[in-house]
Amino acid sequence: MSKWYDRAPLLGAAVGAVLLWAIARVVEPELSIVLVPGVIVVGAAVGTLVGWLATTAVRKQTRVEVGIQSIVTAALSAVAAAEIGWVFYRLLIRHVDWPSAKQRIPFPQLDVVSGDPLQAGGVAIQRSAVFTVAALIVCAALLWFFINRTKIGRGMQAVSQDPDTARLMGINVDRIIVVAFALGAVLAAVAGVAQGLQNNLIDYRMGFLAGLKAFTAAVLGGIGNIQGAVLGGLVLGVVETLATQYVPGQFGGGSWKDVWAFVILILVLVFRPQGLLGARVVDRA
Structure with missing residues (x-):
């Protein structure tokens, strides 16, 4: 079985070539058709140098010798793939009518x-x-x-x-x-x-708070317990509803329902860390 240092020359060549290509794209995102071959050639050269240095660094540990031709091929393939991928990415961005990331989209209604x-x-x-x-x-x-x-x-x-x-x-x-x-x-x-x-x-953003509450429900019921996760979710929903309807004063209402949900989580973690249906596990030395 090969180790990581057996592939270090090829990885170094690919990473070095792609890093130089990325630097060139940051400096000049719109490289002309004349400069693109130059970036590919220079990136392949830099990647080859990095791969050769990696070969020298791990020579005493490697069991498989990687030739210079393989290093050059890896560097050239990596930088060429990066450039081709960039071209397709730009075409995809320019010619597809993407919706705005911050736009609220109506969810399809099912009968x-x-x-x-x-x-x-x-x-x-x-x-x-x-x-x-x-x-x-x-x-x-x-x-x-x-x-x-x-x-x-x-x-x-x-x-x-x-x-x-x-x-x-x-x-x-x-x-x-x-x-x-x-x-x-x-x-x-x-x-x-x-x-x-x-x-x-x-x-x-619709899944962020839901994900936090899902984790809260899992901890509330007991991590790794399916019935506990269901019970934790139901308890969490009931607590939020009751807190919204029956907690008087400034600590009630819909704006405080998330606060009460996490208050329940804190209380469970303090008094029953394993959850409502979780089993207590004792680690033995």
């Missing part, structure tokens, strides 16, 4: 989960709230089943506890990590749809 609220005994229930609760139940049930009843889910638990031992037991740790990230992306997409339906408008 079933948006529209007039439902009436139940004189109480109006928003369709988006029904969708959110239904998505919570379905996602929580499927996630629990996946984690506790499937081979990949049990492997995920093993990797979270001890990745080295899990690797020795034959578990593909890299694949488990990829599955975990993919699963998180799917759940985040469902949460984004729910919040978009709830707010009707989307912008670049």
